[in-house]
Amino acid sequence: MKRSFDYLVVGQGLAGSLLAWELEKAGSTVAIIDRHRAGAASRVASGMWNPLTFRLVLKSWRADTLLPVAMEVYTDLCAHFGAEWLHPVNISRSFPDQAYVRLWEEKLLDPAYDAYVRLASAGADTHARLRYPAGRGEVAGAGWLELPPLLAAIRKHFKLKDALFETEFAYADIRLQSDGINWQGVEACKLIFAEGSLLQQNPWFNWIPLKPAQGDVLTLRIPELRLEQIYNAGFFILPLGHDQYRVGATYEWDVLSKLPTEAGKAELLDKFTKAYSGHYEVIDHQSGIRPTVADRRPLLGIHPAHPALGVFNGLGTKGVMTGPYFARQMAAFLQGKSTIEAEADILRFRKRYEKSREAAQKA
Numbered sequence: 320m321k322r323s324f325d326y327l328v329v330g331q332g333l334a335g336s337l338l339a340w341e342l343e344k345a346g347s348t349v350a351i352i353d354r355h356r357a358g359a360a361s362r363v364a365s366g367m368w369n370p371l372t373f374r375l376v377l378k379s380w381r382a383d384t385l386l387p388v389a390m391e392v393y394t395d396l397c398a399h400f401g402a403e404w405l406h407p408v409n410i411s412r413s414f415p416d417q418a419y420v421r422l423w424e425e426k427l428l429d430p431a432y433d434a435y436v437r438l439a440s441a442g443a444d445t446h447a448r449l450r451y452p453a454g455r456g457e458v459a460g461a462g463w464l465e466l467p468p469l470l471a472a473i474r475k476h477f478k479l480k481d482a483l484f485e486t487e488f489a490y491a492d493i494r495l496q497s498d499g500i501n502w503q504g505v506e507a508c509k510l511i512f513a514e515g516s517l518l519q520q521n522p523w524f525n526w527i528p529l530k531p532a533q534g535d536v537l538t539l540r541i542p543e544l545r546l547e548q549i550y551n552a553g554f555f556i557l558p559l560g561h562d563q564y565r566v567g568a569t570y571e572w573d574v575l576s577k578l579p580t581e582a583g584k585a586e587l588l589d590k591f592t593k594a595y596s597g598h599y600e601v602i603d604h605q606s607g608i609r610p611t612v613a614d615r616r617p618l619l620g621i622h623p624a625h626p627a628l629g630v631f632n633g634l635g636t637k638g639v640m641t642g643p644y645f646a647r648q649m650a651a652f653l654q655g656k657s658t659i660e661a662e663a664d665i666l667r668f669r670k671r672y673e674k675s676r677e678a679a680q681k682a
Protein backbone atom coordinates (compact mmCIF):
# COMPACT_ATOMS: atom_id res chain seq x y z
CA MET A 320 0.00 0.00 0.00
CA LYS A 321 1.17 3.52 -0.82
CA ARG A 322 2.66 5.30 2.21
CA SER A 323 2.55 8.92 1.14
CA PHE A 324 -0.41 11.13 0.17
CA ASP A 325 -1.24 14.80 -0.17
CA TYR A 326 -4.21 14.35 2.16
CA LEU A 327 -5.41 11.85 4.73
CA VAL A 328 -9.13 12.16 5.54
CA VAL A 329 -10.46 10.65 8.77
CA GLY A 330 -14.09 9.53 8.34
CA GLN A 331 -15.97 8.34 5.30
CA GLY A 332 -19.45 9.63 5.98
CA LEU A 333 -20.96 12.12 3.56
CA ALA A 334 -18.46 14.86 4.56
CA GLY A 335 -15.29 12.79 4.19
CA SER A 336 -16.53 11.14 1.00
CA LEU A 337 -17.39 14.41 -0.74
CA LEU A 338 -14.16 16.09 0.34
CA ALA A 339 -11.95 13.18 -0.70
CA TRP A 340 -13.76 13.03 -4.05
CA GLU A 341 -13.29 16.78 -4.71
CA LEU A 342 -9.62 16.70 -3.72
CA GLU A 343 -8.92 13.75 -5.97
CA LYS A 344 -10.85 15.32 -8.85
CA ALA A 345 -8.61 18.36 -8.54
CA GLY A 346 -5.49 16.22 -8.88
CA SER A 347 -4.43 15.54 -5.28
CA THR A 348 -3.60 12.13 -3.85
CA VAL A 349 -5.98 11.21 -1.02
CA ALA A 350 -6.43 8.31 1.37
CA ILE A 351 -9.30 7.73 3.79
CA ILE A 352 -9.24 6.18 7.26
CA ASP A 353 -12.67 4.93 8.32
CA ARG A 354 -14.18 2.24 10.43
CA HIS A 355 -17.96 1.93 10.57
CA ARG A 356 -19.04 3.13 14.01
CA ALA A 357 -22.42 3.07 15.72
CA GLY A 358 -24.10 6.45 15.52
CA ALA A 359 -22.61 7.51 12.16
CA ALA A 360 -25.23 9.77 10.59
CA SER A 361 -24.75 9.21 6.87
CA ARG A 362 -25.65 5.54 6.87
CA VAL A 363 -29.08 6.13 8.40
CA ALA A 364 -29.89 9.53 6.88
CA SER A 365 -32.94 9.64 4.65
CA GLY A 366 -31.02 11.65 2.08
CA MET A 367 -33.70 14.31 1.58
CA TRP A 368 -33.08 17.82 0.43
CA ASN A 369 -35.67 20.52 0.96
CA PRO A 370 -35.13 24.17 -0.03
CA LEU A 371 -37.57 25.29 2.69
CA THR A 372 -37.67 25.21 6.45
CA PHE A 373 -41.27 24.41 7.27
CA ARG A 374 -41.79 26.10 10.62
CA LEU A 375 -42.18 29.61 9.20
CA VAL A 376 -42.12 28.69 5.50
CA LEU A 377 -38.76 30.31 4.84
CA LYS A 378 -35.98 29.44 2.46
CA SER A 379 -33.39 27.17 3.96
CA TRP A 380 -30.00 28.86 4.58
CA ARG A 381 -28.37 29.63 1.19
CA ALA A 382 -30.73 27.26 -0.66
CA ASP A 383 -30.41 29.13 -3.98
CA THR A 384 -26.62 28.77 -3.91
CA LEU A 385 -26.27 25.32 -2.38
CA LEU A 386 -28.89 23.42 -4.37
CA PRO A 387 -27.48 23.87 -7.90
CA VAL A 388 -24.04 22.68 -6.74
CA ALA A 389 -25.56 19.70 -4.90
CA MET A 390 -27.52 18.66 -8.00
CA GLU A 391 -24.45 19.02 -10.22
CA VAL A 392 -22.20 17.00 -7.89
CA TYR A 393 -24.71 14.16 -7.28
CA THR A 394 -25.64 13.99 -10.96
CA ASP A 395 -21.94 13.66 -11.85
CA LEU A 396 -21.39 11.01 -9.16
CA CYS A 397 -24.40 9.00 -10.35
CA ALA A 398 -23.14 9.24 -13.95
CA HIS A 399 -19.64 8.19 -12.86
CA PHE A 400 -20.94 5.08 -11.09
CA GLY A 401 -23.69 4.42 -13.67
CA ALA A 402 -26.41 4.53 -11.01
CA GLU A 403 -29.73 6.26 -10.40
CA TRP A 404 -29.53 7.26 -6.75
CA LEU A 405 -30.85 10.78 -7.18
CA HIS A 406 -34.65 11.20 -6.95
CA PRO A 407 -35.99 14.73 -7.48
CA VAL A 408 -39.56 14.67 -6.15
CA ASN A 409 -41.94 17.27 -4.73
CA ILE A 410 -42.79 17.38 -1.05
CA SER A 411 -46.49 17.42 -0.27
CA ARG A 412 -46.82 19.65 2.80
CA SER A 413 -49.93 19.09 4.88
CA PHE A 414 -51.13 22.39 6.43
CA PRO A 415 -51.91 22.18 10.16
CA ASP A 416 -54.22 25.25 10.31
CA GLN A 417 -55.39 28.45 8.61
CA ALA A 418 -52.51 30.53 10.03
CA TYR A 419 -50.12 28.21 8.19
CA VAL A 420 -52.16 28.51 4.98
CA ARG A 421 -51.69 32.30 5.17
CA LEU A 422 -47.91 31.88 5.53
CA TRP A 423 -47.93 29.67 2.45
CA GLU A 424 -50.07 32.14 0.50
CA GLU A 425 -47.62 34.98 1.28
CA LYS A 426 -44.82 32.96 -0.25
CA LEU A 427 -46.93 32.13 -3.31
CA LEU A 428 -46.96 35.88 -4.03
CA ASP A 429 -43.21 36.35 -3.40
CA PRO A 430 -41.10 35.97 -6.59
CA ALA A 431 -38.10 34.84 -4.48
CA TYR A 432 -40.06 31.65 -3.74
CA ASP A 433 -41.27 30.97 -7.33
CA ALA A 434 -38.95 28.01 -7.82
CA TYR A 435 -40.04 26.23 -4.65
CA VAL A 436 -43.52 27.06 -3.30
CA ARG A 437 -46.50 25.73 -5.21
CA LEU A 438 -50.21 25.19 -4.88
CA ALA A 439 -50.99 21.51 -4.60
CA SER A 440 -51.37 19.98 -8.05
CA ALA A 441 -54.96 18.80 -8.46
CA GLY A 442 -55.54 15.21 -7.43
CA ALA A 443 -51.85 14.35 -7.19
CA ASP A 444 -50.95 12.39 -4.10
CA THR A 445 -53.88 13.25 -1.89
CA HIS A 446 -54.73 10.07 -0.12
CA ALA A 447 -58.00 9.30 1.60
CA ARG A 448 -56.18 7.73 4.54
CA LEU A 449 -53.75 10.64 5.09
CA ARG A 450 -54.65 13.77 7.05
CA TYR A 451 -54.53 17.28 5.59
CA PRO A 452 -56.24 19.35 8.36
CA ALA A 453 -56.16 22.63 6.37
CA GLY A 454 -55.25 21.42 2.89
CA ARG A 455 -51.78 21.14 1.43
CA GLY A 456 -49.15 22.77 -0.77
CA GLU A 457 -46.17 21.46 -2.68
CA VAL A 458 -42.46 22.13 -2.53
CA ALA A 459 -40.66 21.89 -5.86
CA GLY A 460 -36.88 21.54 -6.10
CA ALA A 461 -36.86 18.87 -3.39
CA GLY A 462 -36.04 15.16 -3.43
CA TRP A 463 -33.89 12.46 -1.91
CA LEU A 464 -30.60 10.75 -2.53
CA GLU A 465 -29.82 7.11 -1.80
CA LEU A 466 -26.85 7.71 0.46
CA PRO A 467 -25.78 4.16 1.49
CA PRO A 468 -25.06 2.88 -2.05
CA LEU A 469 -23.36 6.16 -3.01
CA LEU A 470 -21.08 5.97 0.03
CA ALA A 471 -20.40 2.29 -0.61
CA ALA A 472 -19.38 3.10 -4.20
CA ILE A 473 -17.02 5.89 -3.10
CA ARG A 474 -15.54 3.56 -0.47
CA LYS A 475 -14.93 0.90 -3.10
CA HIS A 476 -13.35 3.50 -5.40
CA PHE A 477 -10.73 4.39 -2.77
CA LYS A 478 -10.27 0.75 -1.78
CA LEU A 479 -9.48 -0.21 -5.38
CA LYS A 480 -6.86 2.55 -5.43
CA ASP A 481 -5.27 1.14 -2.26
CA ALA A 482 -6.21 4.37 -0.52
CA LEU A 483 -8.63 3.16 2.16
CA PHE A 484 -7.56 2.20 5.68
CA GLU A 485 -10.46 0.29 7.23
CA THR A 486 -9.37 0.70 10.79
CA GLU A 487 -10.07 2.61 13.95
CA PHE A 488 -8.17 5.88 14.02
CA ALA A 489 -6.50 6.81 17.34
CA TYR A 490 -5.45 10.42 17.98
CA ALA A 491 -2.34 9.21 19.84
CA ASP A 492 -1.00 7.68 16.61
CA ILE A 493 -0.47 11.07 14.97
CA ARG A 494 3.04 12.53 14.79
CA LEU A 495 3.11 16.18 13.78
CA GLN A 496 6.11 16.97 11.57
CA SER A 497 7.44 20.25 10.18
CA ASP A 498 5.95 19.54 6.72
CA GLY A 499 2.91 17.39 7.50
CA ILE A 500 1.88 14.42 9.60
CA ASN A 501 2.85 10.79 10.06
CA TRP A 502 0.18 8.26 11.00
CA GLN A 503 1.43 4.72 11.59
CA GLY A 504 4.17 5.26 8.99
CA VAL A 505 1.81 6.85 6.46
CA GLU A 506 2.80 10.41 5.57
CA ALA A 507 0.56 13.24 4.40
CA CYS A 508 0.90 16.99 3.94
CA LYS A 509 -2.40 17.46 5.76
CA LEU A 510 -4.81 15.36 7.78
CA ILE A 511 -8.45 16.44 7.61
CA PHE A 512 -10.90 15.26 10.26
CA ALA A 513 -14.39 14.44 8.95
CA GLU A 514 -15.43 12.24 11.85
CA GLY A 515 -19.01 13.53 12.30
CA SER A 516 -20.28 13.85 15.87
CA LEU A 517 -17.10 12.20 17.19
CA LEU A 518 -15.34 15.53 16.63
CA GLN A 519 -16.31 16.22 20.24
CA GLN A 520 -13.59 13.79 21.35
CA ASN A 521 -10.90 15.25 19.12
CA PRO A 522 -8.12 16.70 21.33
CA TRP A 523 -7.18 19.34 18.73
CA PHE A 524 -10.70 20.51 17.90
CA ASN A 525 -12.81 19.89 21.03
CA TRP A 526 -13.17 23.69 21.49
CA ILE A 527 -15.61 23.78 18.57
CA PRO A 528 -19.17 23.90 19.99
CA LEU A 529 -20.76 20.85 18.44
CA LYS A 530 -24.35 20.27 19.54
CA PRO A 531 -25.11 16.77 18.28
CA ALA A 532 -28.68 15.56 17.86
CA GLN A 533 -29.70 11.93 17.77
CA GLY A 534 -32.30 10.94 15.20
CA ASP A 535 -34.37 7.78 14.85
CA VAL A 536 -36.01 6.66 11.60
CA LEU A 537 -38.34 3.78 10.81
CA THR A 538 -38.89 1.81 7.65
CA LEU A 539 -42.50 0.70 7.24
CA ARG A 540 -44.27 -1.52 4.75
CA ILE A 541 -47.59 0.15 3.84
CA PRO A 542 -49.17 -1.73 0.94
CA GLU A 543 -52.27 0.50 0.73
CA LEU A 544 -50.37 3.77 0.53
CA ARG A 545 -49.36 4.55 -3.00
CA LEU A 546 -47.45 7.80 -2.52
CA GLU A 547 -45.13 9.24 -5.12
CA GLN A 548 -44.31 12.50 -3.36
CA ILE A 549 -42.79 12.91 0.08
CA TYR A 550 -45.53 13.62 2.64
CA ASN A 551 -44.67 16.09 5.39
CA ALA A 552 -46.74 17.07 8.41
CA GLY A 553 -44.00 17.96 10.88
CA PHE A 554 -42.60 14.50 10.21
CA PHE A 555 -42.10 12.84 6.83
CA ILE A 556 -43.20 9.74 4.94
CA LEU A 557 -40.74 9.11 2.13
CA PRO A 558 -41.66 6.55 -0.57
CA LEU A 559 -38.73 4.16 -1.14
CA GLY A 560 -40.53 1.91 -3.66
CA HIS A 561 -41.88 -1.64 -3.31
CA ASP A 562 -44.47 -0.48 -0.71
CA GLN A 563 -41.70 0.60 1.65
CA TYR A 564 -41.59 4.03 3.29
CA ARG A 565 -39.08 5.81 5.49
CA VAL A 566 -40.74 7.62 8.39
CA GLY A 567 -38.80 10.15 10.41
CA ALA A 568 -37.15 11.68 12.09
CA THR A 569 -36.83 12.41 15.79
CA TYR A 570 -34.54 15.04 17.35
CA GLU A 571 -33.01 14.15 20.70
CA TRP A 572 -30.55 16.75 21.97
CA ASP A 573 -29.92 15.60 25.54
CA VAL A 574 -29.44 11.85 25.93
CA LEU A 575 -27.51 10.47 22.97
CA SER A 576 -27.56 6.68 22.97
CA LYS A 577 -26.27 6.03 19.41
CA LEU A 578 -28.66 3.05 19.30
CA PRO A 579 -32.33 3.14 18.23
CA THR A 580 -34.55 3.93 21.21
CA GLU A 581 -38.04 2.73 22.15
CA ALA A 582 -38.95 6.36 22.88
CA GLY A 583 -37.90 7.35 19.34
CA LYS A 584 -39.96 4.57 17.81
CA ALA A 585 -43.00 5.42 19.94
CA GLU A 586 -42.77 9.12 18.99
CA LEU A 587 -42.62 8.33 15.28
CA LEU A 588 -45.45 5.80 15.38
CA ASP A 589 -47.59 8.24 17.36
CA LYS A 590 -47.15 10.93 14.68
CA PHE A 591 -47.60 8.42 11.88
CA THR A 592 -50.81 6.87 13.21
CA LYS A 593 -52.31 10.31 13.83
CA ALA A 594 -51.70 11.14 10.16
CA TYR A 595 -52.44 7.76 8.56
CA SER A 596 -55.31 5.36 9.19
CA GLY A 597 -54.52 2.00 7.64
CA HIS A 598 -52.39 -1.10 7.95
CA TYR A 599 -48.62 -0.93 8.27
CA GLU A 600 -45.74 -3.07 9.41
CA VAL A 601 -42.46 -1.85 10.96
CA ILE A 602 -39.60 -3.53 9.14
CA ASP A 603 -36.59 -1.52 10.33
CA HIS A 604 -35.57 1.00 12.98
CA GLN A 605 -32.27 2.92 12.84
CA SER A 606 -30.58 5.74 14.64
CA GLY A 607 -27.68 8.12 14.10
CA ILE A 608 -26.16 11.28 15.51
CA ARG A 609 -26.23 14.47 13.45
CA PRO A 610 -23.07 16.59 13.72
CA THR A 611 -24.94 19.83 14.37
CA VAL A 612 -23.11 23.01 15.41
CA ALA A 613 -24.41 25.53 17.97
CA ASP A 614 -24.83 28.17 15.23
CA ARG A 615 -26.07 25.63 12.61
CA ARG A 616 -23.31 26.42 10.12
CA PRO A 617 -20.71 24.07 8.61
CA LEU A 618 -17.19 23.70 9.95
CA LEU A 619 -14.30 24.21 7.57
CA GLY A 620 -10.75 25.13 8.33
CA ILE A 621 -7.27 24.54 9.60
CA HIS A 622 -6.15 24.38 13.22
CA PRO A 623 -4.95 27.81 14.46
CA ALA A 624 -1.62 26.39 15.71
CA HIS A 625 -1.14 23.20 13.66
CA PRO A 626 -1.38 23.92 9.92
CA ALA A 627 -1.22 20.22 9.02
CA LEU A 628 -4.54 19.51 10.77
CA GLY A 629 -7.93 20.51 9.39
CA VAL A 630 -11.66 19.90 9.78
CA PHE A 631 -14.58 19.37 7.45
CA ASN A 632 -17.71 18.79 9.52
CA GLY A 633 -20.87 20.42 10.87
CA LEU A 634 -23.18 19.36 8.05
CA GLY A 635 -25.91 19.07 10.67
CA THR A 636 -29.46 18.30 9.64
CA LYS A 637 -29.09 19.27 5.97
CA GLY A 638 -25.89 17.54 4.91
CA VAL A 639 -27.18 16.45 1.51
CA MET A 640 -27.81 20.02 0.38
CA THR A 641 -24.88 21.66 2.20
CA GLY A 642 -22.13 19.07 1.72
CA PRO A 643 -21.23 19.39 -1.98
CA TYR A 644 -20.85 23.19 -2.03
CA PHE A 645 -18.68 23.28 1.08
CA ALA A 646 -16.64 20.20 0.14
CA ARG A 647 -15.78 22.06 -3.05
CA GLN A 648 -14.91 25.19 -1.07
CA MET A 649 -12.75 23.23 1.39
CA ALA A 650 -10.91 21.42 -1.42
CA ALA A 651 -10.25 24.71 -3.24
CA PHE A 652 -9.04 26.27 0.02
CA LEU A 653 -6.67 23.38 0.74
CA GLN A 654 -5.27 23.65 -2.76
CA GLY A 655 -4.70 27.38 -2.33
CA LYS A 656 -7.35 28.39 -4.86
CA SER A 657 -9.94 29.95 -2.59
CA THR A 658 -10.67 31.24 0.88
CA ILE A 659 -13.22 29.90 3.34
CA GLU A 660 -16.17 32.17 3.89
CA ALA A 661 -16.32 33.62 7.41
CA GLU A 662 -19.68 32.05 8.29
CA ALA A 663 -18.31 28.52 7.74
CA ASP A 664 -14.75 29.04 8.98
CA ILE A 665 -13.89 27.30 12.27
CA LEU A 666 -11.99 30.48 13.21
CA ARG A 667 -15.34 32.07 14.09
CA PHE A 668 -14.78 30.14 17.34
CA ARG A 669 -11.24 31.46 17.84
CA LYS A 670 -12.07 32.96 21.26
CA ARG A 671 -13.15 29.54 22.50
CA TYR A 672 -9.90 28.09 21.19
CA GLU A 673 -7.87 30.72 23.04
CA LYS A 674 -9.79 30.11 26.25
CA SER A 675 -9.27 26.36 26.00
CA ARG A 676 -5.53 26.92 25.41
CA GLU A 677 -5.28 29.22 28.45
CA ALA A 678 -7.11 26.65 30.57
CA ALA A 679 -4.76 23.90 29.39
CA GLN A 680 -1.70 26.03 30.23
CA LYS A 681 -3.00 26.75 33.75
CA ALA A 682 -3.79 23.08 34.41
Ligand SMILES: Cc1cc2nc3c(=O)[nH]c(=O)nc-3n(C[C@H](O)[C@H](O)[C@H](O)COP(=O)(O)OP(=O)(O)OC[C@H]3O[C@@H](n4cnc5c(N)ncnc54)[C@H](O)[C@@H]3O)c2cc1C
Pocket residue numbers: 329330331332333334335352353354355356357358359360361362363364365366367368486487488489513514515516517533534535536567568606607608609610632633634635636637638639640
Ligand atom coordinates in the same frame (compact mmCIF):
# COMPACT_ATOMS: atom_id res chain seq x y z
C1 LIG B 1 -31.82 9.98 11.49
C2 LIG B 1 -31.12 10.98 10.61
C3 LIG B 1 -31.76 11.40 9.46
C4 LIG B 1 -31.14 12.34 8.63
N1 LIG B 1 -31.77 12.71 7.48
C5 LIG B 1 -31.18 13.61 6.66
C6 LIG B 1 -31.81 13.98 5.46
O1 LIG B 1 -32.88 13.47 5.09
N2 LIG B 1 -31.18 14.92 4.68
C7 LIG B 1 -29.98 15.49 5.04
O2 LIG B 1 -29.48 16.35 4.31
N3 LIG B 1 -29.36 15.14 6.18
C8 LIG B 1 -29.93 14.22 7.00
N4 LIG B 1 -29.30 13.85 8.15
C9 LIG B 1 -28.03 14.52 8.49
C10 LIG B 1 -26.87 13.87 7.73
O3 LIG B 1 -26.90 12.52 8.00
C11 LIG B 1 -25.55 14.50 8.15
O4 LIG B 1 -25.52 15.87 7.84
C12 LIG B 1 -24.34 13.85 7.45
O5 LIG B 1 -24.56 12.51 7.22
C13 LIG B 1 -23.09 14.05 8.28
O6 LIG B 1 -22.04 13.37 7.66
P1 LIG B 1 -20.60 13.28 8.31
O7 LIG B 1 -19.73 12.62 7.31
O8 LIG B 1 -20.18 14.61 8.82
O9 LIG B 1 -20.76 12.37 9.61
P2 LIG B 1 -20.97 10.78 9.75
O10 LIG B 1 -21.94 10.30 8.79
O11 LIG B 1 -21.26 10.52 11.20
O12 LIG B 1 -19.58 10.15 9.34
C14 LIG B 1 -18.45 10.10 10.17
C15 LIG B 1 -17.61 8.89 9.76
O13 LIG B 1 -16.38 8.92 10.45
C16 LIG B 1 -16.10 7.63 10.96
N5 LIG B 1 -15.22 7.78 12.12
C17 LIG B 1 -15.35 8.71 13.12
N6 LIG B 1 -14.36 8.57 14.00
C18 LIG B 1 -13.56 7.57 13.53
C19 LIG B 1 -12.36 6.98 14.01
N7 LIG B 1 -11.75 7.38 15.14
N8 LIG B 1 -11.80 5.98 13.28
C20 LIG B 1 -12.37 5.55 12.13
N9 LIG B 1 -13.53 6.09 11.64
C21 LIG B 1 -14.10 7.08 12.33
C22 LIG B 1 -17.50 7.07 11.30
O14 LIG B 1 -17.51 5.67 11.40
C23 LIG B 1 -18.29 7.57 10.08
O15 LIG B 1 -18.16 6.68 9.01
C24 LIG B 1 -29.88 12.88 8.98
C25 LIG B 1 -29.23 12.42 10.13
C26 LIG B 1 -29.84 11.48 10.93
C27 LIG B 1 -29.12 10.98 12.16
